[in-house]
Amino acid sequence: MKLDSIRKEYRYTVLSEENIDKNPFRQFEKWMKEALEAKVNEPTAMGLSAIGADGFPHSRIVLLKDFGESGFTFFTNYNSLKGKSIQQHPAVSLLFFWPELERQIRISGFVEKTDATVSDRYFQSRPANSRIAAAVSNQSEKIPSRDFLETHFEKAKMFETTIRPDHWGGYLVKPVRLEFWQGRESRLHDRILYEKAGDLWAISRLAP
Numbered sequence: 043m044k045l046d047s048i049r050k051e052y053r054y055t056v057l058s059e060e061n062i063d064k065n066p067f068r069q070f071e072k073w074m075k076e077a078l079e080a081k082v083n084e085p086t087a088m089g090l091s092a093i094g095a096d097g098f099p100h101s102r103i104v105l106l107k108d109f110g111e112s113g114f115t116f117f118t119n120y121n122s123l124k125g126k127s128i129q130q131h132p133a134v135s136l137l138f139f140w141p142e143l144e145r146q147i148r149i150s151g152f153v154e155k156t157d158a159t160v161s162d163r164y165f166q167s168r169p170a171n172s173r174i175a176a177a178v179s180n181q182s183e184k185i186p187s188r189d190f191l192e193t194h195f196e197k198a199k200m201f202e203t204t205i206r207p208d209h210w211g212g213y214l215v216k217p218v219r220l221e222f223w224q225g226r227e228s229r230l231h232d233r234i235l236y237e238k239a240g241d242l243w244a245i246s247r248l249a250p
Contacts, residue, residue, distance in 0.1 A: 052225025054144040057232035059247065066220045066236040066243055067111050073145065073222070074109075082140045089137035090116070092127040092153075100127060101137075107164060113216040114149065115156060117164055119181035121209045128153050128213065136215060144225035151217035161211030166204070174198050176210045221248070
């Protein structure tokens with residue numbers, strides 16, 4: 043397996059101080075729209091990294107469900123490993139990678155639970171089986187087998203879950219730093235950084 047011989051030149055487009063929005067949320071919206079239009083595979087998938095109770099950073103993929111000036115929202119089980127990590131260490135990072143557009147977005151910020159009404163509204167919008175799965179799964183806990191999980195799920199289907207369980211809901215990541223990365227030829231990538239400075243955002247270029 044010759045991994046060291048894999049090469050790809052990035053020539054899709056450029057990212058400069060002249061063509062970015064001064065507001066990072068509007069810049070994110072622009073790139074998300076382009077990802078959706080390009081039919082990028084799983085455009086809302088983002089890597090979430092947090093420090094676990096064991097002191098190690100842990101990363102996993104979650105799905106972005108909303109964003110705006112207040113931050114970036116995803117939903118999960120509060121009792122999961124990521125939920126426990128967030129409770130102990132609310133500083134987290136998000137990573138979007140869209141290889142079709144040769145782009146990455148890195149976001150660092152502090153996370154907090156969304157208002158219960160936000161979680162209730164999204165929970166009710168989910169398919170019935172997804173609501174049941176959220177209610178019955180002790181996410182991240184060890185289980186004896188796949189059969190155990192499916193049996194538990196089938197029993198719960200007889201009592202369709204419509205009320206959001208207390209252990210499941212939303213998180214809002216409030217960013218303090220966002221980096222937009224555009225692949226460029228010869229590995230001279232464009233990296234534009236937004237850093238929170240009071241109520242404003244300072245913009246810098248980073249070396250590739």
